[in-house]
Amino acid sequence: MDLLSKAILAAVVIVVIIFAGYFALSHVSFGQQVSQTEAESLVLHDLQNSNPGAIINITNVTPSQYAGSWHIVSSVVENATSPCPSYYIYSFDYPKYGFVYRVDNTYTSNCTIYGIIPGKSYTISSYPTAITESYISNISVIKAFVGKYGFGNVVVKALYYNYTSYLGVNYTGVWSVEYSAPGTNQTVSALISQVNGTLIMTSGPT
Numbered sequence: 001m002d003l004l005s006k007a008i009l010a011a012v013v014i015v016v017i018i019f020a021g022y023f024a025l026s027h028v029s030f031g032q033q034v035s036q037t038e039a040e041s042l043v044l045h046d047l048q049n050s051n052p053g054a055i056i057n058i059t060n061v062t063p064s065q066y067a068g069s070w071h072i073v074s075s076v077v078e079n080a081t082s083p084c085p086s087y088y089i090y091s092f093d094y095p096k097y098g099f100v101y102r103v104d105n106t107y108t109s110n111c112t113i114y115g116i117i118p119g120k121s122y123t124i125s126s127y128p129t130a131i132t133e134s135y136i137s138n139i140s141v142i143k144a145f146v147g148k149y150g151f152g153n154v155v156v157k158a159l160y161y162n163y164t165s166y167l168g169v170n171y172t173g174v175w176s177v178e179y180s181a182p183g184t185n186q187t188v189s190a191l192i193s194q195v196n197g198t199l200i201m202t203s204g205p206t
Contacts, residue, residue, distance in 0.1 A: 036061055039070040039094045046099045047074060047090070054078045059089075069096040073104070077128050081155045083135040083146060083179070084111040087128035108132045124194050130158040130175035133197035134190050141202045142179055145188045149181040156180075166191070166201070174200060 034042075040061050047056045060073040071093055078086040087107040092099065106114050108128050113136070116122050124130050134142060135156075146154055158177045163170070173194040180187045188204030 033068055034070070034095055036070055040072060043072050043074065043092050043094055043099065047076065050099075051076055051078065055080045064093045064096060066093055066096040069093050080128065081157060082131075083142075083151060083154065083156055084108070084132055085128040086110070087126060111136055121196055124175060124192070124197055127158040127160070127175075130160070130177055130192065130197075131156050134158070134175075134177040134192060137192075137197060137199065139190050139199060139202060141188045141204055142190060145179050145181075145186070145204070149184075149186075154179050154181055160194070171200065179204075 040058050044056065044058055047054075055075075055077040057075045058072060059075050060071075062071050063069075064071040071091065073089065073091045076088045076090055078088075086109040088103055088109075089105040089107075090101040091104050092101050107126060108114065111132060113129055113132055124133055135146070156177065156179050158175050161171070161174050161176065163172050164174060164176070165171070171191065175192050175194060175197075176189060177192065178187055178189040186205065188202065190202045191200040192198060193200060
């Protein structure tokens with residue numbers, strides 16, 4: 001074997017060793033015992049690397065049906081302050097299946113709210129859903145505001161109130177959704193019901 005061939009073979013072996021080492025570090029072998037804290041930390045780290053910029057929370061960790069593993073449920077919110085955030089629930093059985101996850105639920109994605117049955121009452125139980133509801137409902141002040149400043153240039157936040165009062169009127173079970181344009185002092189907001197997303201009132205420039 002000539003010198004060039006040996007050099008190429010050595011390089012291939014080194015690359016294989018590096019990838020094998022990385023895999024061993026980032027994917028605990030199926031037979032290896034891991035604590036709940038370790039499993040939660042590793043899954044969270046992988047989600048953060050795979051979804052840069054997303055808001056990620058581990059919402060539940062229980063012993064998996066697979067011996068020695070943990071069933072880990074997480075929420076992932078992408079583009080959280082845009083008019084159309086995406087909100088998913090992922091679950092893992094770690095280390096049984098490594099970092100391969102299952103999508104347990106998709107609440108919102110691509111300006112669509114999932115799980116709503118036409119003619120049936122529904123409840124808005126999360127801020128990404130409240131934001132999406134306010135955007136897709138063709139509320140005139142919001143439509144004009146986003147049209148003026150641009151979809152990608154507005155920042156949206158939603159807060160839930162069990163009870164609130166506005167101009168002497170009391171409201172229960174409502175979401176306040178506010179749109180702002182960074183670099184300006186302009187905002188518009190909409191108060192919508194938690195049930196069915198019914199518009200209660202708006203404020204801001206028309």
